[in-house]
Amino acid sequence: METNPLTEALATAAETAGRAPSIHNTQPWRWVVRNGALELHTVPERRLHELDPEGHLMLLSCGAALFHARVSLAAQGLSPTVERRTAEPLAVIRTAPAAEPDAHARRLVEAGLRRHTDRRPTSTTPVDPDALAAVTAAVRAEGEQAHVLRAEQVLELAATVDRAARAEATDERQQAELGRWVGGERPDGTGIPDAAIPAAPPQTTVPGRDFGVTGTLPVDAGHDTQAVYAVLYGDGDAPVDWLRAGEALSAAWLEAVDRGLNLLPLSAPVEIAHTRQLLRRMLADVGHPHAVIRLGTADTATPGPLTPRLAADQLIDIVTD
Ligand SMILES: Cc1cc2nc3c(=O)[nH]c(=O)nc-3n(C[C@H](O)[C@H](O)[C@H](O)COP(=O)(O)O)c2cc1C
Structure with missing residues (x-):
C-alpha cells in the first residue's frame, strides 16, 4: 500500500509510543491514523476494571503513551498540537512542520527506547x-x-x-x-x-x-x-x-x-x-x-530487562478514504 510521508510519520509516532509504560503493562490504548491526524483511543478489554474502576490508571497510561507520541513527532521535525477530549477519541494529535528539528525530543525518544521499570533498590549514588x-x-x-x-x-x-x-x-x-x-x-x-x-x-x-x-x-x-x-x-x-x-x-x-x-x-x-x-x-x-x-x-552496569509489548498491528489502524 502506498502511504504519504505524514501518514508514515504519524504511524511511526504511534509505534514509538508502544514502548510507553502502562499500569501492569496493559497498554490500554489503540491509535488510529485518519485524515492526516493521530487519534488515541482506549481499549476496554485492556483496562483493569477491579483495580481501576474510575479509569485513573488507564488515563495515566494513555497520557504516558501520548507524550511518547508527541516527542516522536517533534523528533521527526513536526510540531504537534493536541486536542484532549472528554469522549473517544481521548486525544487527537495534528501536526505542522516545525521550524527546525528538535534535538531535545530526539534525546527523549532514545531515552524512551531504553527506559524500563526497575523495581530493585536504587544505587548508593545520591540523585544529582x-x-x-x-x-x-x-x-x-x-x-x-x-x-x-x-x-x-x-x-x-x-x-x-x-x-x-x-x-x-x-x-x-x-x-x-x-x-x-x-x-x-x-x-x-x-x-x-x-x-x-x-x-x-x-x-x-x-x-x-x-x-x-x-x-x-x-x-x-x-x-x-x-x-x-x-x-x-x-x-x-x-x-x-x-x-x-x-x-x-x-x-x-x-x-x-x-x-x-x-x-x-x-x-x-x-x-x-x-x-x-x-x-x-x-x-x-x-x-x-x-x-x-x-x-x-540509574545502575547502568546491570540494567533491568525490557518487558514485552503487543505487535504494532494490534495497536495501530491506518484508515484510508
Ligand atoms: C500509571 C502507571 C502506574 C504504575 N504503577 C506501578 C506500580 O505501582 N509499581 C510498579 O512496580 N510499577 C508500576 N508501573 C510500571 C508498569 O508496571 C510498567 O510500565 C509496565 O509493566 C511496562 O514495563 P516497563 O515500564 O519496564 O516497560 C506503573 C506504570 C504506569 C504507567
Missing part, C-alpha cells in the same frame, strides 16, 4: 540536584507540579503505601485480576513477566508493589537510602487532568532516563480513594495527587 531540577521542570512544563518529599514525609508515604497495599491484598477480585496480568513469561506481549519482578523483597524505605508472585529479577541486599520520592499533582480530578498527569509522568520519566536517573511509579496509594486523600493531606490540600514516583541514580 541538577537532574532532579530538570525532572521537576519537565513536570511543570506539562501543567503538573512535583512535590519532592522531605525525610519525615517519606516515612508518612511508606505508611500510606503500606495501607493501600494491605487494602488491595485483601480484595479477592483485585487479586484475581492481578493474577491475569502478572507473572510467567507473557508470550502474548502484555503484562509483567517474572523477569521484571524481584526474586526477593527489595530493601526499600517505601514498599514496592506486592505483585503476589515471586519473580526472577536478582536483587542485592542494598537499601535505597539515596532514593528521592515525589508526588505529582495538579489542579483537577477530571479525566482530562489524569490524561495530562500521564503526559507529565512520561515527561518526568524520559527526562530522568536522559539524565542518568531511573524512575519507579508507586501507584497503589492513588488507586484507593482513602489513601489518595492521605496523599492530598501531605500536599496540604493544594492540589489533587495523581502519581507517586521514586527517583534514583
Whole structure:
C-alpha cells in the first residue's frame, strides 16, 4: 500500500509510543491514523476494571503513551498540537512542520527506547540536584507540579503505601485480576513477566508493589537510602487532568532516563480513594495527587530487562478514504 510521508510519520509516532509504560503493562490504548491526524483511543478489554474502576490508571497510561507520541513527532521535525477530549477519541494529535528539528525530543525518544521499570533498590549514588531540577521542570512544563518529599514525609508515604497495599491484598477480585496480568513469561506481549519482578523483597524505605508472585529479577541486599520520592499533582480530578498527569509522568520519566536517573511509579496509594486523600493531606490540600514516583541514580552496569509489548498491528489502524 502506498502511504504519504505524514501518514508514515504519524504511524511511526504511534509505534514509538508502544514502548510507553502502562499500569501492569496493559497498554490500554489503540491509535488510529485518519485524515492526516493521530487519534488515541482506549481499549476496554485492556483496562483493569477491579483495580481501576474510575479509569485513573488507564488515563495515566494513555497520557504516558501520548507524550511518547508527541516527542516522536517533534523528533521527526513536526510540531504537534493536541486536542484532549472528554469522549473517544481521548486525544487527537495534528501536526505542522516545525521550524527546525528538535534535538531535545530526539534525546527523549532514545531515552524512551531504553527506559524500563526497575523495581530493585536504587544505587548508593545520591540523585544529582541538577537532574532532579530538570525532572521537576519537565513536570511543570506539562501543567503538573512535583512535590519532592522531605525525610519525615517519606516515612508518612511508606505508611500510606503500606495501607493501600494491605487494602488491595485483601480484595479477592483485585487479586484475581492481578493474577491475569502478572507473572510467567507473557508470550502474548502484555503484562509483567517474572523477569521484571524481584526474586526477593527489595530493601526499600517505601514498599514496592506486592505483585503476589515471586519473580526472577536478582536483587542485592542494598537499601535505597539515596532514593528521592515525589508526588505529582495538579489542579483537577477530571479525566482530562489524569490524561495530562500521564503526559507529565512520561515527561518526568524520559527526562530522568536522559539524565542518568531511573524512575519507579508507586501507584497503589492513588488507586484507593482513602489513601489518595492521605496523599492530598501531605500536599496540604493544594492540589489533587495523581502519581507517586521514586527517583534514583540509574545502575547502568546491570540494567533491568525490557518487558514485552503487543505487535504494532494490534495497536495501530491506518484508515484510508
Ligand atoms: C500509571 C502507571 C502506574 C504504575 N504503577 C506501578 C506500580 O505501582 N509499581 C510498579 O512496580 N510499577 C508500576 N508501573 C510500571 C508498569 O508496571 C510498567 O510500565 C509496565 O509493566 C511496562 O514495563 P516497563 O515500564 O519496564 O516497560 C506503573 C506504570 C504506569 C504507567
